[in-house]
Amino acid sequence: MAAAWQAPGPGHPFGADGLGRDVWSRVLAGGRDLVATAAAAALAASAVGVAGGLAAGWGGRLADRVLTGAADxxxxxxxxxxxxxxxxxxPGRAAVVAATVCGGAPLTLRVVRDAVRGVRHAGYVEAAWTRGERPAAVLVREVLPAVRGLVAADLGLRLVIAVQVASALGLLGFGASPPAxxxxxxxxxxxxxxxxxxxxxxxxAAALGLVTVALALTVQAAARHDGRAE
Known part of the structure; x- marks a missing residue:
């Protein structure tokens, strides 16, 4: 504790806020719930998008039209x-998850759908059909591994967007409640x-920026790794 709005100094490298609380201590603890909420939202959006993309890319024309239309x-x-x-x-956390799923899952669906359509007639997929494997087994054993790098990179993008949505809601008063x-x-x-x-x-603000930059760099690294693997 310190005086309200105390400037940075010994013992308080970032000074104090309006209630005299140490800003440095609160910055160290402040990203835990925000990043956890964003991670949950990104995972949910990725799961829904991947499932929809597999169904749209692997199913018939009707399934493709219905799912891509809903995504649009x-x-x-x-x-x-x-x-x-x-x-x-x-609550704000549920809003972050809902917004990320509704805004991110359609993009993931389209990315995965195009990737699945690209490998649908690949040699290893045709070989699996020749062996008599069921469609579910072909999707899990052959198709998913082929698009895992793309899914990982897309998950990183969903996480960045989820952090932005969570930050915006918190700044507008729909996020965590004081004194969190x-x-x-x-x-x-x-x-x-x-x-x-x-x-x-x-x-x-710097903490939010550093986390976002770190996530963006992770996405780029995953994309480069996927490109080298191919």
Whole structure:
């Protein structure tokens, strides 16, 4: 604890917020729940998108049209707008998951669908059919391993978007509740004292930026690894 809006100094490298709480300590703890919520949302969006992409790419023309049409309808709605609408009725974390699934799963579906259609008539898939394997076994043993690098890279993108949605909702007041240490909530709470202690706002903003950059670099690394593997 320190004086309200105390400037950075010994014992408080980022100073204090409006209640005299150490900003450095809160920054260290503030990303845990936000990143966990974003990870859950990204995994849910990826799972739904991969399942839909497999069904659209492997199924018949009717399944393809229905699933891609539904994906196009969801993509027509901005994910942040959807998150704000959902956040009015459900807790912020559920809103993050719902918005990420509705906004990210259609993109994943289209990516996986195109990849599945590209390997559907590959030699190893035809060989599996010749051996008499069932469609489910062919999808799990032959098709999924062929697109796993693409799915991993796409999962990273969903995670980046989920972090952005979670941060936006938190900044607008639909995220964590006080006095929870949360980066987005810290930005909202410390705005009134930015002139007295700019570090109280700069520190959580920098933490969000570093996490987003790290996730983006991970996506690029996964994409490069997938390209070398092919």
């Amino acid at each position: 309808l969801l993509l027509a709605v901005p994910s942040l707008l959807l998150a704000l609408v959902v956040a009015v009725a459900v 240490p949360d980066w987005a909530l810290m930005l909202r709470e410390n705005m009134p004292g930015v002139a007295a202690n700019p570090a109280a706002v700069a520190a959580p």
